[in-house]
Amino acid sequence: MKNEKIMWKITQGMYVLTTKNGGCIVDSVSQVSGGENPLIAVAVMKKNYTNELLKKDDKFAISVLGMDVDSEIIKTFGFNSARDINKFENMSISEVEGVNIINNSLGYMICEIVDSIENDTHTLFIGKLIEADMFQNGEAMSYGYYQEHKEELLKVKTEQGKTAWICTICGYIYYGEEVPEDYQCPGCGVGKELFKKKEN
Numbered sequence: 609m610k611n612e613k614i615m616w617k618i619t620q621g622m623y624v625l626t627t628k629n630g631g632c633i634v635d636s637v638s639q640v641s642g643g644e645n646p647l648i649a650v651a652v653m654k655k656n657y658t659n660e661l662l663k664k665d666d667k668f669a670i671s672v673l674g675m676d677v678d679s680e681i682i683k684t685f686g687f688n689s690a691r692d693i694n695k696f697e698n699m700s701i702s703e704v705e706g707v708n709i710i711n712n713s714l715g716y717m718i719c720e721i722v723d724s725i726e727n728d729t730h731t732l733f734i735g736k737l738i739e740a741d742m743f744q745n746g747e748a749m750s751y752g753y754y755q756e757h758k759e760e761l762l763k764v765k766t767e768q769g770k771t772a773w774i775c776t777i778c779g780y781i782y783y784g785e786e787v788p789e790d791y792q793c794p795g796c797g798v799g800k801e802l803f804k805k806k807e808n
């Protein structure tokens with residue numbers, strides 16, 4: 609038995625990982641060392657456009673999302689690909705060290721990429737902290753909290769008269785009578801078994 613929900617209890621946060629030209633929501637961020645030159649690691653799915661961008665860039669930014677996060681930030685950066693939309697278009701952003709950061713956050717860290725490790729699905733990018741600031745001293749949203757409350761947080765509204773299936777991992781909505789057997793969630797890559805039918 610593999611009940612992956614126990615992983616939601618690992619204290620992870622909610623972040624927007626950005627480069628100059630794109631970015632996505634991530635929870636898999638860790639501070640891997642402290643001291644004078646802290647190292648921050650972030651795991652990015654290979655299928656994400658952000659992964660491609662990071663392989664061309666030398667820096668990334670992590671904006672920390674608070675409990676009062678505007679759900680549009682999660683929807684824009686977490687359920688869309690910068691291959692299809694300009695994620696920065698309707699966002700309040702600033703440029704720091706040549707990287708876009710999210711103003712509506714608790715603060716940011718800018719890291720210079722010093723190493724990366726590949727596995728079959730993800731790249732772990734390791735960055736050295738070069739710049740950071742705090743905008744407000746609010747409480748950071750944990751990934752566990754997001755998972756427990758995502759229906760209210762994202763105010764999942766489905767189109768009337770259509771059967772909707774919600775991804776229990778990221779909140780992506782699939783419309784159709786049945787989720788196809790070989791379906792992979794465009795938001796987070798999981799299969800059909802992790803979709804739940806929305807009761808209207």
Ligand SMILES: Cc1cc2nc3c(=O)[nH]c(=O)nc-3n(C[C@H](O)[C@H](O)[C@H](O)COP(=O)(O)O)c2cc1C
Binds near residue numbers: 637653656690
């Ligand atoms: C709550 C949440 C957590 C996520 N965590 C990660 C993560 O840690 N790593 C990752 O690569 N994608 C993660 N994603 C998925 C990406 O944000 C999503 O696939 C995004 O649409 C990719 O956009 P891109 O193609 O522009 O890079 C997460 C999404 C959500 C909603």
